[in-house]
Structure formats: structure tokens, C-alpha cells
Amino acid sequence: DTWISTQKKIHSQLSLPVYPLQENRQFGSKMTDSKYFTTTKKGEIFELKAELNSDKKEKKKEAVKKVIASMTVGKDVSALFPDVVNCMQTDNLELKKLVYLYLMNYAKSQPDMAIMAVNTFVKDCEDPNPLIRALAVRTMGCIRVDKITEYLCEPLRKCLKDEDPYVRKTAAVCVAKLHDINAQLVEDQGFLDTLKDLISDSNPMVVANAVAALSEIAESHPNSNLLDLNPQTINKLLTALNECTEWGQIFILDCLANYTPRDDRESQSICERVTPRLSHANSAVVLSAVKVLMKFMEMLPKDLDYYGTLLKKLAPPLVTLLSAEPELQYVALRNINLIVQRRPEILKHEMKVFFVKYNDPIYVKLEKLDIMIRLASQANIAQVLAELKEYATEVDVDFVRKAVRAIGRCAIKVEQSAERCVSTLLDLIQTKVNYVVQEAIVVIKDIFRKYPNKYESVIATLCENLDSLDEPEARAAMIWIVGEYAERIDNADELLESFLEGFHDESTQVQLQLLTAIVKLFLKKPTETQELVQQVLSLATQDSDNPDLRDRGYIYWRLLSTDPVAAKEVVLAEKPLISEETDLIEPTLLEELICHIGTLASVYHKPPSAFVEGSRGVQHKRLPGSAGSGESVESPDPGAAATETPPAVIPSQGDLLGDLLNLDLTPTTTTGPPPPTTSGMQMGAMDLLSGGLDSLVGLLHQGPPSLSASPSTTTLGGDIGGNPAMGAAFGAAPATMPASFNAPGSGGLDDLFDLGGGVGMPMGALNPPKAVWLPAMKAKGLEISGVFVRRAGVIQMEMTLTNKAMSVMTDFAIQFNRNSFGLAPAGPLQILTPLSPNQSIEPLNNLQVAVKNNIDVFYFSCQYPISMLFVEDGKMERQVFLATWKDIPNDNESQFQIKDCHLNSDAASNKLQSSNIFTIAKRTVEGQDMLYQSMKLTNGIWVLAELRVQAGNPNYTVSSVALAVRSLLCCVLLLTSCISVYFEDQHFVLIHNQSCLNSPTFILGRWKYLMVIQVYRKH
């Protein structure tokens, strides 16, 4: 693994040096350094040691060079540490730098010896030469040894105030280095304030480095407001922007992008001062400026003249980026992809620049293709198609495939071009190039979906290529086409039969598709195909161990045997149309990525949290809301987004070919008994899935779920009742739990419907708004918000599941973690229709919860208000209350005040009653109303309380006393969902906990209050 330096090879004939001669001469004498890489003898370390300790300066220097060369190659030369450090005190700057380089690499492994270097550093920080002062402070910051950092503070403080700007700019970065090693130290030493002062420094480079350092430090303290951007500092930054180096301009622009202007006027004035940067030669300056403009533009009213001017100014620099080096082009293209999605108007006339050049690197070609499709419109479609056709003949397989797919996307996007696209695709199929044909068939399937009954004449051509299809996606697409148009294909049965021969070798995707296609065929031509359908149903249900396939097989079987008319309605139902835009980035993610233009996040199209470790980059950035003339620019508010027609999406997976029956019923069947009775096929299947399936069929009668945007108002069958919010309910009292779990599958469904009936229950109790428990960012697009309510003696967890992703979600299931009160779902999560994009479903559920769907399992936790747990029979007998109250020693009492409650005692009493907190007695003493309250928790713990209300004084005092009656393991959760105490029999637990909480607890609304809780156990 070592180098043998090859002797000078003659430079390739092409490249003559183009550099001025004198420079070559200047460094000509240095043509010997490569020799340091060559020595690899044994005993080398020993030799080096001797040389390092040599008296001769030159020899020393040579030796250090050899050490650095070895270090570079990855050899361990840490053994030479003391000898190298000895060379540090020298007046030869080159040698000094080499020693420093060594130190930075090995100090961490030899912390004790690294201390030896401290003195030299401290001395160098006082050197009259600013270059040496800066070098010392720069290097010291790179030595990550605690003991050294202690010594660094004083020199750093001096350097931050050095008279020379070169030293100050180096010291500014050093603060960030130190912060990375020991954040506390930096704060304690007050370096942050000094750094903030440097923003007002007279030297632009000092300002830029200070901004860079502060931005980095601020990233690890998300709430510190460290940068404290206000109009004054912004003004300083904008001034420095005009004067500093290209790199400094990038630091400042990236920092500016984090600022949110107060109004559209400020926003405009900043934009005006940033736009000149669009003409900078450095692409990074340009892209960072674009980022600032894209962000601040959100705040400008669209009718403003300036808004239009700005839009026009953005296009040329973006196009210019495409003449940069290929790597920069790639980054630019990835960003343009985002910009085009957010503001298509900017580049709509610039289609030509995205045409692929023959010699572009493949990564540039693929990105250009993506943007071409996004920009395709009626105006330019002819040109685009001509280009795409050209690309489809190129060499790179991925590129060709993408080009073919792009033709299909054009057809779907621009209706007028559909015909031309189809004929182009047919031409391509004629080439008989295997992967081109397959790709073309996959996209033609989508074209059929978009324009039904228009291009079926091409089916014959497609069928000719049946044999050459070897990829599952293409096979599935072809089978779908045959099934969908079975009545027009004379030999559809033969074609499908030919696929059936190797049924078990096909991928699931193809199997599912084949099953559906044959059922479709049967429904269209029942007479000739009975045998075929029997065959496929038995293959799917008996010979397959894939549950999806089996389940679908059973459902078809059942449908066909009970009610062929219904089967027809279901299987051959009209499919919703697919819309044009595909592969769009989810809007919230897009907004975040726009805030990260130019960075890796924009290259990966992923939020920084997806690839950055630790605390950095976890904050999600958002675009500022629009202001000004009241016209709302695409509001990020999900409610508003839902009212717009959201793009329905071509499912990317073949198994989502749009067949309604794709919805996966696994949750239902798995809770039921296992099905494998084999003999009497029809009857067996019927019995097995008795009640459950009946209901399901009922549901399916309702027709396909609409893919429309509005939160699903699909009524879930008559049994459930008209309230979509009440999908199902969960009995939560521990006693009822086991019963509902042991119930057989059909019983579960019955329960479900029964519970569903109880919609009209007293709603008087507090009705808190739904809170978002699981944000869509964390759960791949699934957003869950919900609330806990107690209705008719049952704890219910009402959840709204919203699909903010671009694909359909299915296979929902739910589970709770073990919790203090033993809450558990009463039944499985019933979501019978797949959740399509931007659709919401509102059935219900609690705590640490895991929700599973076809995409992943997501965990979240939510607090349920304690009032949920107060049972209805919590009213204690007066006598018992009195006895119990006296029974409890005074020191087990806790008191706290409820502030600002403007209710009189009667109103309070009523309000409490509605939450199952009962007033046992009331008396008035010295103008104070005393209310005696009792409540009982689901696990049998009694809580007694005295409420003192002084007329006119909005502050209540509550003394509460808890009495646990249950023995053995019982868990208490008291008045706060964050403290839970487990205690066992005979043990006495006392906790003092002060917690500040903000939860809708059992009284009258929300307050923040401080409380002391004492819990004790008593027989």
C-alpha cells in the first residue's frame, strides 16, 4: 500500500503547460519533493527519529516532510510525536506549518505530550507578525485536547480584538472551532458577544467570517436567537455583501436567507440589494442569491410591478448556470427542478436550454430530462417530442428508459399531444429494442387510463410484443391492458392463459394483475372463460402462500359466487382519471427545500434531518407567509391546500394499477380465524369469512372511493351511520378490554358497528380541539391529529388520519405501548378504503402509539387529558366521603391554586360535573364557598378534593387527596400525564414533583400552573 513513485512519464502529447514560464522556474527547484513518498524501509521510524533530532536545520526539515508524507499515506507516525514537537520552535515558517499540521493530526492521540506545544502557541499569539499570530490561533483551535483549549481562551480573546483584520477574521472562525469542542466554555467566556460585535467590524471579511461562525453556532442552538437578525444588522450585512470576497458573500447570503422580513416593503428593499449578485461569476453566490430572492418573494404581493421584474431577472442567471462545469450544472439542475415546481413561470420560455447534449455526463442528461417534462406545454410540445424521440435511440439504458417514460408523461400532461405521443411510442415499439418496448408498454397503460376509449387501436401492436416482455412491471401493465379491454381482444383468453402457465414463477405484481384481469375477462365473456377463472382462483387461493394474493382471490370468488351483478359493479367500476403532474415533491417538503437552495439538501431532495446527524439541521425551515394586498399566494396551510385540486398521481407501483379491489384487507382477515379449509371451496370460503365479508361487500357496493381532495366523506355503510367522524370506537375501561379482544373477527366488526351507533351522546363535557400528534414530516406523509373524549362511559380516541404523501396508503393497524392506566385499543384500526393523497379519514383512538400502514410503522405519543379517566360512578356517598376525608392525615394533602378562573362556585360545580367530578357537599365559610369534590379513576383510585372559591377572587385553592383502594400493582397517574408512579403493596412512595404543564386538565380550560403532588397509599 505504499507508493513507488513512477519515473517521470512523458506528458501526454496534447497538454503542453500553459502557465507562465517563470513560475515553472520558480518551483523547478522543488521538483524533488515526491521522493519523500518513496522510502518504506524497515526501521524507518528509527531513522526519522535520528534525523528529527539532527542539528542541521535542513535535515530536520527534510525529516518532517517525510513524516508528513507518511502521515498522508495513512502510516502511523505518532511515535515520533515528541521529536516532531521539538522542531516547533523555529523561525522557519514553512517548517512550523508542517509541525502544526502534524500536531493537528496526532494531538488527540497524545494529549499529554500535546501540552508541550502550548507555550509555543501562546508565544506565537504575541508575535509581531500578524501572519504568525493568525497561524497560531488557527492551529490551536484545531487541536481538540481539553487541556489545550483552556490555554486557548486568553490568546483568542486578544486575537478577536487584534488590530490586524487578518488576525480577527481567523479568530472569528476559531470561536466556531472552540464551540465545537466545548460549547459551554465559549458561552462562559463571553466569546459569543465578542463575535456578535464583529458583525459591525470595519473589515468585510471579518464580518463574513463572523457571520459564518455565528450561523454555525446558532444551528446547534435552535432557539437561542443568537444571530438576532434585525433591520440594523441586516443593513450591515448588505453593506458588507458588496465588499467582501466571493466566499464571504456566500456566507452572508446564506445567513440572510434565514431572516424573515417584517413586511413586503422590507422584503422588496432587501431583494433590490441582493439582485446585483445574480451577475457574479461564482455560481454559489448566484444560487445563494436566488435562494434569498425565492424566499423573500413569497412576501411580495403578486400584483406588484416589482414582483414581475424580479421573476424576469431570475431566469437568465439560472440559465447561465448551465454553462458552468458539469458538476455545478448538476447541482444547478437539481435546484432548478425545485424552482420550477414552486414557480413554473420563471423558466417557462427556456425549454431549449434544457435540451440534452450528446456529450453531457449522464447525471446531467437525466436531470435535464426531468426538467424538460416539467416545462412541457402545448406551446413547446412538438419540439420536446422530437427531442425525446432522439434520446430514445441513445446508448445509456437508464437514459433511454427515462426518455420513453417522458414521452408517456407528455401525453398525459398535454392532451393535444397525446396522439403524437402514442404514435411516437408505437414507432419505438417497432424498434424491438427490448427495454424500449417494455418501457413503452408501461407508459401506454397510463395513457389508456388518462384517455379511455381513445387509443385502443394500438392494442394489436402491443399484443405482438407479448413474448419479449420479461420485466414484471411491463408484464403487469400488458396484462392490465388485456384485462381492461378483454371484450375487444378476440383471443384475450388465450393470451391470459399463456401467462397462467407459469403463474407461480411470476412476481406478486404480475400474479395479482393476472388474477384481476382474468376476473374482468370472465365478467365480460362469462361463457367461454369459466374454466379459466376457476383455474386462476384456485391457483391464487390454494396454491399460493402469498396472503395478498389469497385474500384477493377469496374476495373475487365470494363476489362472483354470491352476486355476479355486484361483482360486475365492483370489478368493472369506472376508474377515476389520473391527472397530469407526476413525481411532484410533497408541498411542505418542497417549501423546506426551497429554503435550502444550493445546499446538499437541494441536491438530494431530502430535508437535512434525513442525512445530517445530531442536532444540526433538525429545524425545519419554512417559507414566510405572503403578505400585502391580501391575495394569498399558495398558502402553506393544509386546509387551503385541500380546497385546491391536488394532483392525483399515477401510482408508481404496478400493483396499484387503479383497480379498486387493490385495497388490502389483511387487518380484517388476520384477526379472524385462519382460512385453509380446502375441500368445499365455495362454501368453505363463505363460512370462513361470514359476517365480516358481508359487511365488506356492503361497503364495496358504495363504489370506488373518490380520489377527490376533500376530506373523505365516504360513508362507511349504513351500519356505521352517517357520521364519518365516528368510524369506530374503542372501549377503554380495563374491564371491558379483554372481552373485545377475544371476540372473533366477525364479532369485532359487530362491536364496531354497535359502538358506532352511540354518536348522539352527551357532548357537554369539555371538547378540546384536535392536536397534531404525528406531523406528516415524521411519518412519510401520514399526519395524525386527534383528541381524547369520553362518551357514554367509553374512552375514545378520535383520530384524523391525513395522507399528505403522494401515494395511496393502506394496511393500517394500531398498537399502544404499555401505559399507566392500561389503555388499549378495543379493536383493530379499521380503515377500509385506501387513503389516497390529501385525503383524510376520521375514525378514532391513545399515549405511545404505533400506527402501521403499507409504508412503515410510525411511533408517536400523545397526552390524553386526565379527565378521560374519571368514571361516571365517581360520586362518593356523603358519609363515606366525610369518613375518608378525616381518615387521611393532613400532611398527605396537597394544595395548589388555580389562577384567573372567573366562575362562581355553582358554575364551577356544573362544569366539573360534566367531566365526572362530582360535588358531594358545599358550605360557605367567611364568604368563601367550599366545594367538596370526589372523582374516581378507571383503575379504582379515588381522589377527593376541596375547592375553595372566594367570590370576586378569580383564584381557587384546591386541596386534593388521593386514596388508592386497589392492592398489588396499581398505577397512579395524577393530574398530569407526565408523572406516573408505580407502587407495589406495602411500599410507600412519596414523590415531590414540580412541573409546569400546559394541558387541558379537568377544570374549565387551560392554565399554566405550578403544583406539588403528594401521593401516598393507604389500605
Add this chain to the structure above:
Amino acid sequence: MIGGLFIYNHKGEVLISRVYRDDIGRNAVDAFRVNVIHARQQVRSPVTNIARTSFLHVKRSNIWLAAATKQNVNATMVFEFLYKMCDVMAAYFGKISEENVKNNFVLIYELLDEILDFGYPQNSETGALKTFITQQGIKSQHHTKEEQSQITSQVTGQIGWRREGIKYRRNELFLDVLESVNLLMSPQGQVLSAHVSGRVVMKSYLSGMPECKFGMNDKIVIDKQGKGGGSEDVAKSGKQSIAIDDCTFHQCVRLSKFDTERSISFIPPDGDYELMRYRTTKDIILPFRVIPLVREVGRTRLEVKVVIKSNFKSSLLAQKIEVRIPTPLTTSGVQLICMKGKAKYKASENAIVWKVKRMAGMKESQISAEIELLPTNDKKKWARPPISMNFEVPFAPSGLKVRYLKVFEPKLNYSDHDVIKWVRYIGRSGIYETRC
């Protein structure tokens, strides 16, 4: 920010390894080698994420430069920096080759220490760097205090690209307008896309701190002036002016002034530099037209005829003309006849290369080729890559003209008239392709 910077040779051996941040370990060096340099497939992206570490790389001849980071860095900045790094190294020791990198590794480490601090790029102007990173270590010790502060103020200052006190006996300026014409033409002669990307490259040998102002026939400027003058002027100058789609400038140009007044004023760096880049798409003079004719005769023969026509003043001469006609992979033999220049079939490049040394304007020339093909069973048709062309012409295909370049140096006693100025226009082919 950049966590580490590595330079590898073509075999993937590390030549330079400098780590700036603690989160980048030694294993990062190997990860890049294994996953990118030694990867079997062609590089699919210049950005690679390996085990949560992002690598951004560029390649110069067969040297790899890679920056590693674990943060969400400004990727554009990293690539710009890597290119800048190449420029700086080239300015110090010439071509970036394994030999040169090894020979100058100490210098490279010194440069890396200076231009990248904790992963943040610092001043990387070679003009400034060369004043204090000299590889003559002792020399910096001999700087006087004044010199030292001059260095630091230049490195950090507003005019970081020029030092004070420059003196020339003869004040001279060389200005080159270098343009590359890009064309994509359909076989029928329809222009699918065409643009000129141009550069104004200068070499200035001027004393003191001169203030320069550069003017060209920019349509916006001329129209603006035209409004002030007579309408005749507008008609006259309107023809000569060109519409510039976009331009970018060296950091010495005052961008805000350009934004408001569209005037290009600057204090130039000393020596070579690129003042501006621009792009035009309208009214481009396409110096050559390529007319291809491809005929497939049976399955084993191909007849190709290509005509080139020069489309500029007959008094001008185009040079270094080269037409590259791609041939199928199955070519077994080629027979060529050309009227002018020399033509050769290069089997290794799958192309016929036809070279013509010089050609005057308004002329035409042609080549015809008969290509024998090996019979194959391959159903796939030949993809027919486009015919590409190279040339050099002594004018600017965009029509750009330099109107003036004024030099003011208030402190020294030389005036604009004393400066000797040279202007040259060169138009070269960029990607100049015609599909066939």
C-alpha cells in the same frame, strides 16, 4: 462546511489528505476510494452519500479531488471551491498531475491551510496568496512590518485581488474576446438550439491602482444612449448592438453599479484574469453550416456525404477546421474522398476525422465516404450520433464589439492615452453538432 479534502491519483491512492472537522475520520478516505474510484460502473453523480458522509468530487485529468462533509453544506460553494483549488494549484505549479501534486505536497498543505479554515473558504486569489505563500519559508520572516500589514490588508481587504505599489514602465492592456458557438441542428438544417458563450479575458500590466471602465455594444446601453441622441443614431446603432441574455463578472467588477447603470467599472487584478462571461442567443452568426447525407445501401453498406459551407466575409480565414463523422461500431472498412484537407477513418474513435487547415469565407467543400459494415444479427439500429465540428474564426460570432476600455489612475501621472491597448476577437466552436 467542508469536513475534509482529499486528493487521489487514478488508482485511488491518497496524495493529499487534510481533515478540517472532527466528524470526518480516516475511514472516509477509504470509503470514497472503494465506493467511487474503484466502483465498477460509470460515475452516476458528482455527489455521493456513503454512510451519512457526503462526498463531492471533481476530476482533473486523472486526479480526483474530493471534499467530504457530514453537514448540509452549500454544495455549489464546495464545487466552486474545488475548481478554485485547481486554479490555485495550477497557478503555482502548472498542470495538475500526480507527479506535480507529489512534488508540491508541502506547498499544497500550506495552501489548504490558508484558503480553507475549519472548512470555510477564505481568500483564494492567487495574486494575494503569492505574496506570502512562497514556499520560501524564510522569506516571510524578512517582511518588514509595513509589508506584513500590506499583505494582511490585501488578503482581507476590499480589493483582495490587487496589491498596491505595482509599477510598469510601459502600461499595457491585452483584451481578448473569446467566444464559443454552440449549435444543435436537425438533419434538415433547422436550428434546434444555438447560443454563444463568450468570455472577455484580460491581461493588464498597469501601474498603481487604476480605475477601468469597459464598454461594448450592449443593446441596452446603446438604446439608452440612443434615446438621448438623434433618431438616426438609434437606427444606425441598433443594427450593431447585440442583446446579451446574461452576463457574470469577475469579483473586481462593481455589481451594484452594473445593476443600476449597466456600466462595467473595476480595479483590475494584475496579470491574467477573466473579466466577464456572457451568453447570447439572438442573431448569432453561425460560421459553418454542415449538410449531411446518409444513405443505407443494403445491410452492409453506408454512404455518407457531408458538405460544409463557410458563412462569413470572404476576406476572413477560418482555421483548425475539423469535422468528425461518427461511424457504426460494426464498420469494417471506409473509403474516403475529400476535396480539401485530409480525412482519416479512426477505428478506435469510431469516427471519420476530416481536417482542413484553412478555409476562407463564402466557400464550400465536401467529403464523401463509403462505409462497409459487418453483417450482424443485432436488431437494434445504429444510434447515429451527431456530426460534430471544430473551428476557429477571427471574429466574434455573437457580434460583440468592444467600444472602449478607459483607464484612470488619478495618483500616477499617466493618462488613458498613454496605455497601449490590444484587442483580439476569437470565435471557436463549442458543441457544434448537426444530427444526421
